[in-house]
Amino acid sequence: MRKNRIGILAVQYVVMTLIALLVIFPVYWMIMSSFRTHEEIFKYSTLSWQLFFPVKWTLVNYKEIFMDDSKPFGRYMLNTLLVAVIVTFLGLIVNSLAAFAFAKLRFPFKKTLIVIFLSSLVIPYEVIMIPQYLLIGDLHWMNDYKALIVPQIVWVFGIFMLIQFFADIPRDILDAAKIDGAGWLRIYSKIVLQTAVPALITLGLMTFLNQWDSFLWPLVVINEEKKQVIQVAISSFQSLRNISWGKVLAATTISSVPILGVFLLLQKYYVQGITMSGVKG
């Protein structure tokens, strides 16, 4: 019986390791190939260790993508970072303010407003994308970062996630602060925000990642080469004829590895966000 147990566990480890190798392989291959020369990537096409490991390590791909003035890669990264940071910051303020009011304050038409907010979750992005595009045209925001930032600030999913967190804050604490003469804005910033730091990290992380990965919307509203964001820039990179794989993979590596690093550091919060949406939602 005991021997059997150990056998099963061993099989489980082997299976899990094989799956892990399969899952990690595309990412591993991307990183490794980004350090190969153009010739080397196409040189080895039979099974050998050289297929999986760079023979001559080189940084030339990275140097080239950052030096190329016609495709300013550093600029794309900064553009994306700027947009993602601003959306995350403004989104956290706007969404947490609304969530606080819904979770803790008493006011008329609360139920109606909650239903209005909830109903927006049914509307698929694909339907409103076209009129949003026309609206951006009417506002003269084409090729403007405002087009990438302002429509993305409110995130109803985020509001409802925060409501669940805020609901646990006892009303007594808020009332006590009220009696001490604090205004609601002060209570929000001094008490609510400080007790909800983990929730805000979770939401901030999810917002930031969404923005960093955003593709379709910038593809539509940003046409000016220099203002483009990273995901769209990468896709235009590899649609060019005769582009070296090394450069494409250096671009994908440099734009995803920092994100993977941040995720590894904060994965607890990220996973928590998914769990909240899945179990309670």
Added chain:
Amino acid sequence: MRGYKSGIYDKQEMRAAFLFILPALLLLILFIFYPMARALLISFQNYNLISANTSPAGLANYRQLFEDSSFLESLGHSFYFAAVVIPLQTVIALGLALLVRRVFRGVGLFRTVYFLPVVVSFAIASTIFKLIYNKDYGMLNVLLRGLGLPAWDFLSNPDISMIGIIILCIWKAMGFFMIVFLAGLNNIPDSLYEAAHVDGAGAVQQFFKVTLPLLKRTTAFVIIITTMDALKIFVPIYITTSGGPAQSTSTVVFYIYETAFKQMNMGYASAAAFVLFAIVLVISVIQLRLFRTDVEY
């Protein structure tokens, strides 16, 4: 409780609440509700940005859609994609969750690795897979050739092109739903398994009699979300195949994108988007009914 009970609200609190909600509400109206209404309006118009003329079209856009073979085919491709991805991805995600469920040495590492593709952006994942799928130099076919197996040309063989997209999408999303299943599994009290064990149920029986029924709500969530995502697949199509070869991977959203932003035919594209919206809504409602559950624990 004074103000609440008697129906009189504290004035200051009320004002604060409305002010706090106002920014979110204004943004919601301007960028979600107003576009929704306008989309409906446009879908009943001839609205082309190139010819720059707008005229009422009545139901013409919708009628035309149902005779438009490339739209109907794109619908078919989306359904095919969803029909494969929903069961396959759900089973794989559940399998992974079961594998890494118990806490033992190294389990955290495995969870992290399985989850990693979720954090890789869709655009980047698609780019990597496009290179891996390359017929001559791609890693996939180099490996297959090395093992003496026939090559798979996902990028230019219309018969299997969608399978390439499916593999990519499952690789990218399975870790997300694994986490959802893990949360669901952790909610099942151990006492139930102990009871089942005492009653002499084996591992397989425990899975079908305890785990699966109690995971019904989680599974419903996973399937409904997967369905919505699958029917709206776009980025990997745009990057890896651009709808080809021979239109074999042209999905509905890809069709909408091309109609709206390549042909600039906003009215027709909006009508197509509404048809998709209606389909997704109906399917979601049916799924919610089917999964309505009385299991409590």
